[in-house]
Amino acid sequence: MEWYWIGLIVFGLLMIVLLSGVNVGFGFMLITLVGATIIYGGGERGIFILFTNMRSALSNFFIISIPMFILLGEVMFHSGLASNMLDAVDAWLGKLPGRLGLVAVSWSTLLAASTGVNMASAAMLGKLLLPEMEKRGYKRILSLGCIMGPGGLAMIIPPSGLAVLLGVLAEIPIGKLLLSGVPAGLLMATLMAVYIIGISWLKPSIAPRYDVKSMTLSQKLRALRHLIPLAVIIFCVIGLMFFGIATPTEAAAAGAAGALVLAAFRGKLNWLMLKKCIMGTVEVSCMIFLIIGGATIFTQLIAYTGITGNLSRFAVSLPLPPIGIMICMLTIVLFLGCLLDSVSIMMITIPIFMPIVRALHFDPLWFGIMYLIDIDIGFLTPPFGMTLFVMKGVSPPDTTIDEIYKAAVPFILIDIVAIGFIMVFPDVALFLPNMMMK
Numbered sequence: 001m002e003w004y005w006i007g008l009i010v011f012g013l014l015m016i017v018l019l020s021g022v023n024v025g026f027g028f029m030l031i032t033l034v035g036a037t038i039i040y041g042g043g044e045r046g047i048f049i050l051f052t053n054m055r056s057a058l059s060n061f062f063i064i065s066i067p068m069f070i071l072l073g074e075v076m077f078h079s080g081l082a083s084n085m086l087d088a089v090d091a092w093l094g095k096l097p098g099r100l101g102l103v104a105v106s107w108s109t110l111l112a113a114s115t116g117v118n119m120a121s122a123a124m125l126g127k128l129l130l131p132e133m134e135k136r137g138y139k140r141i142l143s144l145g146c147i148m149g150p151g152g153l154a155m156i157i158p159p160s161g162l163a164v165l166l167g168v169l170a171e172i173p174i175g176k177l178l179l180s181g182v183p184a185g186l187l188m189a190t191l192m193a194v195y196i197i198g199i200s201w202l203k204p205s206i207a208p209r210y211d212v213k214s215m216t217l218s219q220k221l222r223a224l225r226h227l228i229p230l231a232v233i234i235f236c237v238i239g240l241m242f243f244g245i246a247t248p249t250e251a252a253a254a255g256a257a258g259a260l261v262l263a264a265f266r267g268k269l270n271w272l273m274l275k276k277c278i279m280g281t282v283e284v285s286c287m288i289f290l291i292i293g294g295a296t297i298f299t300q301l302i303a304y305t306g307i308t309g310n311l312s313r314f315a316v317s318l319p320l321p322p323i324g325i326m327i328c329m330l331t332i333v334l335f336l337g338c339l340l341d342s343v344s345i346m347m348i349t350i351p352i353f354m355p356i357v358r359a360l361h362f363d364p365l366w367f368g369i370m371y372l373i374d375i376d377i378g379f380l381t382p383p384f385g386m387t388l389f390v391m392k393g394v395s396p397p398d399t400t401i402d403e404i405y406k407a408a409v410p411f412i413l414i415d416i417v418a419i420g421f422i423m424v425f426p427d428v429a430l431f432l433p434n435m436m437m438k
Contacts, residue, residue, distance in 0.1 A: 014348060027344075029290065054293035063168065067285040068252030069159040072233070074277035075259040079268035098200030098207040100133050101146035102193055108150030109157065109189045110230055126394030134396065137208040140403050142199065144395065148387050148404075149411025150192055152376035155342070156369075157185035159237050159255060161284075162342060163372060164248070169346065170354045172368045174248040175241045176433035180369045182238065184429045188373070188418045195414060229262045242432070322360045323423070326367065329353050330374050330419065337378025337385070345375060369429045370419050377415045380408040 010031070017027040096102055126147050133143035155162050158178040167174035200207040237255040240246035246254060263269040318325060329349075336345045357367045379387040382405045391404050422429045 011348065026290070029293075058289055058293055063289070065164050065174065065249040065252035066161055066289075067281050068249070068256045069161045069164060070284050071256040071277060071281040072159055072237075072252070072259050073161075074280045075256065075263055076229075076233070078273050078276050078280075079259075079263035079266070096197060097204075097209065098142070098146075098196040099209075100129060100136060100138060101142060101196040101200070101207060104129055104146040105150045105189055105192045105196065108147075108153050109185065110227070126391060130395060139206045140399065141407050142196070142206045144391055144399070144404055144407035145409075145411050146192075146196060148380060148391050148408055149414065150189065151387055152379055152415070153185045153189060155376045155379075156181045156188065156372055158182065159252065160372075162346075162375070164252075165343070166346060166350070166368055166372060169350045170364060170368060172364045173433075175251075176365055177368050178248060179238065179242060179433045180365060180429045181372070183432055184369050184373065184418070184422060187421065187428060188415065191414045191418055192411065195410060199410075229259075229266075232258050232262060242435075322362070325356065325360060326362065326423075329356065330370060333371065333374045334377060334381070337375070337381045342375045342378055345378060363426070363430070365433060366422070366426045366430060370422055373415055373419050373422075377412055380412050380415075382408075 014027070014031050017031060020027075129147060130143060133146075154160065158181055160178065160181055163177050163181055164174055166172065167177045196207075233255055236258040237251050240251045240254055241248060260269065263273070320328070333345055333349060336348070353367075353371075354364065357364055379385050382388060385408070388401070388404050388408060392399065392401060395404070
């Protein structure tokens with residue numbers, strides 16, 4: 001049987017399993033278990049090879065950073081340390097147009113740098129800011145978007161568990177991939193802020209201005225004390241990696257330890273909170289480990305059948321410039337985001353895309369950060385974007401799903417602009433990793 005027929009059968013079965021509602025991790029395990037048994041031989045031999053390769057994949061030292069980053073986010077979320085940052089943000093924005101929208105973007109950026117949990121950010125902001133935006137007369141096409149759009153920054157700005165997962169699967173240096181998310185995330189946040197200010201200035205009815213109590217410089221400076229926990233976390237995670245003091249795994253552990261110390265110092269650390277954090281970390285980590293194990297053997301299976309090599313040669317031979325092939329790959333991810341969750345998309349496309357990226361001599365790190373932003377868009381694209389459903393859950397009862405879809409569109413376009421900007425100016429995302437000390 002030709003390689004492309006094998007590929008269609010494999011990926012067709014995979015799509016059917018994932019769209020049937022089966023958990024992503026178990027879905028991949030099912031496909032890989034059947035494939036390994038058939039390809040490597042039935043009986044004990046196929047099962048032995050399957051679990052040997054899984055054990056090898058999960059023995060990677062960098063895997064440990066995933067539960068550490070998850071624990072960091074759990075502690076910041078459950079201890080309430082993250083929510084205190086709102087006071088500092090609010091104090092410094094003054095009377096800018098679309099002020100509450102800017103609060104949402106600023107706070108999402110700070111949450112991304114401290115928790116790395118995108119849907120939690122959208123849920124928290126929805127509960128806190130939406131009622132105030134409704135009260136101030138903000139139109140929902142802006143208020144809903146201001147909360148949904150910036151939530152995806154948690155996937156880009158470290159600590160990002162999804163970036164670590166991408167680094168492991170795509171064999172991209174994890175430390176550099178995490179660092180490249182800093183300028184990329186700030187670029188996205190800046191574009192969102194420019195859009196909010198611009199639309200609020202051009203159409204004042206969308207975001208009516210309201211009186212804000214003026215604050216003295218000393219009051220604003222005092223408000224910055226709420227950002228001290230964030231500064232500590234940023235240094236523990238980003239600073240230690242940048243200066244070459246710690247590996248990504250060690251930096252993740254330092255960040256988690258720092259969050260626990262801060263929670264204890266603020267009197268927020270107790271057994272109930274600690275239990276919630278540990279249970280949340282274990283549940284998410286186990287599923288991610290299962291996904292990594294299944295994805296690793298799945299990658300080996302399609303390589304063994306010749307799908308990867310033949311598809312790479314086919315892509316390179318297409319009558320398109322290399323950048324055109326990259327745009328096609330990113331477009332495929334964009335469309336898959338309408339149907340599947342981010343991890344499923346990653347599992348399906350990474351084994352195919354990365355050999356093509358390397359065959360075309362693209363920088364995997366450059367492609368990786370654009371790929372992450374593209375994955376982020378999937379959280380906002382109908383009909384199955386997870387952030388859309390989170391937004392529906394925390395919105396006023398009379399909010400329609402159509403309003404949520406329309407509110408997401410401008411921020412989807414902003415993310416696409418950010419990808420285009422990084423594609424044209426790679427140094428925007430790569431200058432910080434290139435400065436990284438060995």
